[in-house]
Amino acid sequence: MPPTLTKAEEAVPSREKMQTVVGIATSGRPEILAELVRQLAHQTVKPDRIIISYAKPDDISAIPQTLRDMASLELVTGYQGASVQRNVILDRLEDEDIILFFDDDFFPHPTYIARMLEAFRDNPNILGATGQVLADGAQGPGLRIEDANRLNAQANTEAVFKIEDAFNTYGCNMVFRCAAIKRLGARFDERLPLYSWYEDIDFSRSLLPHGRVVKVNSAQGVHLGNKTGKGSGIRLGYSQIINCIYLAQKGTYPWSNALKSAGRHLIINSLKSLKPEYYIDRKGRLLGNLIGLGDLFRNRITPERAATLHSKKRAS
Known part of the structure; x- marks a missing residue:
C-alpha cells in the first residue's frame, strides 16, 4: 500500500490551473x-x-x-530505448503546463506532484527540475516496492522546502515546463540508444541558457534501481565512454x-x-569501456553503435 499522508500533506491544495x-x-x-x-492515483494532486x-x-x-480503463491513462508504443520512447511521449503533448518523466521503477511520495507544481508556479524562470531521491537502488543491488513504500511513509516533506540550482535533472524523476520544450523544440537525443546513458544530462542542460534547472528537495521519492530491463554490460560500458565525449562535442x-x-567509470x-x-x-x-576507448582513439564518436554490440544475458 502507498504511504499514509499526514494532515498537513492532505491539505496541500490542487493547482487546477x-x-x-x-x-513513463x-x-x-x-x-x-x-x-x-x-x-499515481494516490497523489494529492493527480496528474491530468x-x-x-x-x-x-x-x-x-x-x-x-x-487501470487501463482510466480516462487519464494512454498506452503508446514505439521503438525500444529511453530517448525514443520519451520522444513518443513528447509527441503526444497537448496543452499541459508541466510534464513529469518518471522511470518505471521510481515511486514518488504522494505529495511529489503538488510540491513540484508549487515550485514551478512560484518560480516562472524554472524550466526543469528534479526531486530528492530518498534512496537509490541503482547504487546497489536494488530496492523492493515495500522499501519504497516504507521510506516514503517515513519521509518528512514538511521539513524541506529549499530549491537549489542543479547541474542537471536525474533521469528517474525529471519535470519540465511544456511551453519551454515546445518553444525550444527540445528533444531527447535518439543517437543515444537503448538505456541512453546521460540523455537526462543532455536534455536538461539544453534548457539552461533559457532558464533555471533546479532540485526541489520537498519533492521526494524512491528509485528502486531494478536490474531488469537494463541490457548488457558491454553496451552500457561502451556508452559510459562514448556518450560523454559525444555530449561534450555537442x-x-x-x-x-x-x-x-x-x-x-574506466577505473571503477x-x-x-x-x-x-x-x-x-x-x-x-x-x-x-575498452571498445569505446578504441573507437575514441579512431575518432569514431558514434553512440548509436552501443545497440549493435554483443548482448550478454547477465544483468548489468
Whole structure:
C-alpha cells in the first residue's frame, strides 16, 4: 500500500490551473509498472494524463483492466530505448503546463506532484527540475516496492522546502515546463540508444541558457534501481565512454566533466572486475569501456553503435 499522508500533506491544495502529464518510458518491468500506475492515483494532486510509452506488449501486461480503463491513462508504443520512447511521449503533448518523466521503477511520495507544481508556479524562470531521491537502488543491488513504500511513509516533506540550482535533472524523476520544450523544440537525443546513458544530462542542460534547472528537495521519492530491463554490460560500458565525449562535442556536457566521468567509470570497472558485485556485469562494462576507448582513439564518436554490440544475458 502507498504511504499514509499526514494532515498537513492532505491539505496541500490542487493547482487546477496547471495541467500536468506524467510520462513513463517502460521496458521489462510489468509488475513494477502496474504498481506505479496504481500509486499515481494516490497523489494529492493527480496528474491530468498518464502516458506510458512501451516497446513490447509484455511491458504493460500486468496493468489490470480497471487501470487501463482510466480516462487519464494512454498506452503508446514505439521503438525500444529511453530517448525514443520519451520522444513518443513528447509527441503526444497537448496543452499541459508541466510534464513529469518518471522511470518505471521510481515511486514518488504522494505529495511529489503538488510540491513540484508549487515550485514551478512560484518560480516562472524554472524550466526543469528534479526531486530528492530518498534512496537509490541503482547504487546497489536494488530496492523492493515495500522499501519504497516504507521510506516514503517515513519521509518528512514538511521539513524541506529549499530549491537549489542543479547541474542537471536525474533521469528517474525529471519535470519540465511544456511551453519551454515546445518553444525550444527540445528533444531527447535518439543517437543515444537503448538505456541512453546521460540523455537526462543532455536534455536538461539544453534548457539552461533559457532558464533555471533546479532540485526541489520537498519533492521526494524512491528509485528502486531494478536490474531488469537494463541490457548488457558491454553496451552500457561502451556508452559510459562514448556518450560523454559525444555530449561534450555537442556542447551540453562540459569537457572537464566528460573526461572525469569516462575516466572514473574506466577505473571503477577495471578495479571491481577483479571481484565484481553479483548484480553488476563489471567485466562486460570494462570490455565496453575498452571498445569505446578504441573507437575514441579512431575518432569514431558514434553512440548509436552501443545497440549493435554483443548482448550478454547477465544483468548489468
